[in-house]
Amino acid sequence: MSETETRAAVPAPRAEEKPLLKVEGLVKHFPLKKGLLQRQVGAVKAVDGIDFEVRRGETLGVVGESGCGKSTMGRLITRLLEPSGGRIEFDGQDITHLNTSGMRPLRRDVQMIFQDPYGSLNPRHTIGTIVSAPFKLQGVEPEGGVKKEVQRLLELVGLSPEHYNRYPHEFSGGQRQRIGIARALALKPRMVVADEPVSALDVSIQAQVVNLMDDLQDELGLTYVIIAHDLSVVRHVSDRIAVMYLGKIVELADRDALYQSPMHPYTKALLSAVPIPDPRRRGAKSERILLKGDVPSPISPPSGCRFHTRCWKATEVCRTTEPPLAELKPGQRVACHHPENFDDQQPQDVVLLAAAKEAGELVPDEVLAQSAETSAAVAAEVEAAAGAEAVADAELVAGAEAVAGAEATEKADAPAEGPAETEVAKETGDK
């Protein structure tokens, strides 16, 4: 299907209620400075042009591997960080560059729950002091007084009001996260951004905290943005899920659509990494895709589609042209030239890149042969190779034709990895 045809297939936007949060072209580049004069020598492109909306009362899950910019995105939309570009609108108001006083009312409406329940609570303060801090900061006097309200909040999150005078060290990780939640809810926010809220907790406790957040959402009509590094946590609570890769959103879809028919190969790889309790999808267990290597450095992300250096479907167009985040199915947006479960967007471009050849080796033959979910491009390769069991071979053969040239360009193109990241951390000392 041509690009024009693809666009034509996209239905007109539905006339829905205005979103609570609207993000357009959001960018955060952390400058990379060197030497005595601290000259800027580059930038960490942590968030590099993302668009999404958060609807009222929904939970938007944001997933992606470590370093892909999720936390930075969370801190941008809560305006704990100043964006380098783009626009953030909260309830119709442009909050992109609001100053401290302009932000004051927003601080009540938007709260954040942090990952580390140990580090985020001041060990020298009592629980009462911690949970009542937002009232003091905002100069708010709740009905019945601060102490009574804090005790109500403690009860709301499943703790005892008697915990008021205790200290954080007297609590378990799960209880501390409940305290963090109570603090976040103190000012009756409308939106809560939770950055890996349960990943520091034991698995048995994770479910309790997730359920608590779910119950509180129903009770208080909250809107959530929940950030997680894999899909196992967000799958149970999200209405929609945004998948991030190297500072970009690569897929954004309703939860069920994303689980049942992921369209971006990266989403598929993330999904294949989580155990599947759903018996209907148990057969899909064999589709385990192991992504090779780490996420490339956000200082010099790969050209074209940023995922092309790790994608088993990558062709020349992926290296040269960045795919737009297009709504290929109603409510499902994906940035991929060769999406899964949909018509290939660049069917003429079939010669695999060298990187794809390597990644392809990790996908078992029988998966490609049996799976009705593989893309039209791979299916064409299968037919050409005359035999389902030869799928991987066919890929290798097709790839081999172009390997000599492509490999050379690939390598020249490959971004600096690991060490560059370490350098950034040292440079900024901020993470």
Ligand SMILES: Nc1ncnc2c1ncn2[C@@H]1O[C@H](COP(=O)(O)OP(=O)(O)OP(=O)(O)O)[C@@H](O)[C@H]1O
């Ligand atoms: N203050 C900063 N200065 C410089 N670089 C930063 C800063 N904060 C984040 N980064 C870099 O931006 C990139 C994205 O980081 P971010 O924490 O947003 O990713 P993440 O997906 O949330 O990862 P994690 O799950 O590990 O926190 C990383 O390369 C990180 O090193």
